[in-house]
Amino acid sequence: MILLLLDCDEYLAAQRVAALKQGMGDPEMASLNTTVLAGPQTDAGDLLGQANMMPFLSERRLVIVEGYLAYLDKRMAASKSTDSAAFGEAARLLEGLPLLSESADLVLVDDKVDKRRPLWRGFTPEAAGAGKDAGKVAAKVAGLADLVKAEVITLESAGTPDARALPGWIQTRAKAKRVEIQPQAVQLLAAYVGPNLRQLDNELDKLAAYARGRAVNGDDVNLLVSDASEAMIWSLTDALSQRNGRGAMRALGQLRRNEANAFYLLTMIARQYRIMLKVKDAMQRGPGRNETDIAKELGEKPFPVKKAMQQATQYSQPYLVAVMDRLLAADYAMKTGTDPDTEMDVLVAELCAVHRARR
Secondary structure (H helix, E strand, C coil): CEEEEECCCHHHHHHHHHHHHHCCCCHHHHHHCEEEEEHHHCCHHHHHHHHHCCCCCCCCEEEEEECHHHHHHHHHHHCCCCCCHHHHHHHHHHHHHHHCCCCEEEEEEECCCCCCCHHHHCECCECCCCHHHCCCECCCECCHHHHHHCCCCEEECCCCCCCCCHHHHHHHHHHHCCCCECHHHHHHHHHHHCCCHHHHHHHHHHHHHHHCCCCECHHHHHHHCCCHHHHHHHHHHHHHHCCCHHHHHHHHHHHHHCCCCHHHHHHHHHHHHHHHHHHHHHHHHCCCCCHHHHHHHHCCCHHHHHHHHHHHCCCCHHHHHHHHHHHHHHHHHHHCCCCHHHHHHHHHHHHHHHCCCCC
């Protein structure tokens, strides 16, 4: 079997590979008959050679190759002709895959392969040689798409669930783990962690251990799970405090990819600056205190207070007040007709550009 795991979520791909390993039977013998190859450190000859080795005291051999196709695809894209070494290696691979031993299970794990390029679509190499054969065109090399169509390769893709599908994935995973979880806890877990499936799986284990047989509820999630979206907001305000426009826009883009809308972002940014303002005042009134002391005084958690203490040193108190006024103006603009996303872009650009001048 040749299995191509293409454009899969990292956790889901790892789960699929783990299932294949488990299916090999005795773990000790499975380990002796399993080889893992890393893309940039292997080539077609090594890959095919490993897959064609006879299993040792077992019926099957498992070869896992991570990132090789994407690496080869980039090398081919950088080549100037189909007569290059990269195309020659691709030809060896593509022509060798249908001839693999039936006792081998080859798993190719790759993030992406450009389906417009020769590795996927196939190619016709220029014939090498001299005399009457020089310049002749060789037979076409079947691409990955052709091998998938011919059922030489089995293609599987399992992307990360989007925001709407994530709660369902959490419920399904919890059921598989025999963890009872309330709907409110599912929604909070999806909101706090986001589409990080490996972390979600770990959080379910942690919550189940804490609940000790009862249903996991929203209070459990609030107590044990940190809000990843809040951490990303702090990444944004970190970049703003450093006047790092590129970093701020990158953080803003990441928040948007997690389906955070402009009004939520503005609210969260305002919250962070409000904490900074309160922390700045507390630091001035009592120098030398740590985040635990200040957090207790302000009724905040130690983590955001610690972040605010680090960032507050970059601002004067009058400037923090001016930022709050600017956030209020942005809120009014967004509610009276200005495109919210455009207003957020302008706001972030302004805060990066002018804050040092107002310190």
